[in-house]
Amino acid sequence: MENIDKCPVCGNEQAKDFMQLQDWFLTKEDFTIAQCEQCGFLYTNPRPPANELGKYYKSEEYISHSNTSKGLINGIYKFVRAYTIKQKYQIIKVYKSGNKILDIGSGTGEFLNFCKHSKWEVQGIEPDEDARNFSKQEYGLPVNEEAYLQELQDASFDVITMWHVLEHVPDLNERMQTIYRLLKNKGIIVIAVPNPDSNDAKYYEQYWAAYDVPRHLYHFRQKDIQKLAAKHNFHVKDVYPMKFDAFYVSMLSEKYKNGKINYWNALRRGLKSNFTAAKNTNYSSVIYILGKDGENLK
């Protein structure tokens, strides 16, 4: 295990234990989420070193990396995915100042393929070899591994998206610097992450499926994203909900907490989470739109 001795957001060295929990999804190993005593940021600590993280993704069930349609949850997931791809596209369309898009963590490529068919010039980055090959063979997408980020030209994208990706990235600050470099001045960054301030997170506590340790290294609240953005010369322009995540995460959390899914309870928790969030935007997962500071200067 690797110990993180400084808060990834503010650099403070003092942290306390916030929560003990398990990798409910795969290994059943114990993990701890630490909380920075200065800024309150939540991060998984200690955590597997970057070169050992791979084994925590080795599961047929890890649906963001597979297209096998087994079981009700996966079936619902795929149905919802088709719907949310359109929603994601509607959001980026609002801000577009050009048509070059980079999707980091492009998975099996469905979102990028939708953009391609809507006349965008697309580029994907995907660390998982199987997912990368699937998106190349199935949709003919240009998708490369993570090291390729360093090959891309400065200021070459109008939109950079990371859908449920930033919480997985070992070097958070380096990644923020890279996307700053790659983004045009008037471009936007789209970051979607789970929200531990959501009502479903508070209800399920250590069983909340979107803690997903140790795959999720960080657990971003809204103020954390604002601080991280400011640290890297971005600002948060807007916030959008991902309403389906409340239901999906509640279903998985039911399974982790009770060993089986009480669909009625998951539905109720999802509705309650979205209803509560209508007042404070603390949805189960939140989409942040970031712009560069001084974006209108030239």
Ligand SMILES: [Zn+2]
């Ligand atoms: Zn901190």
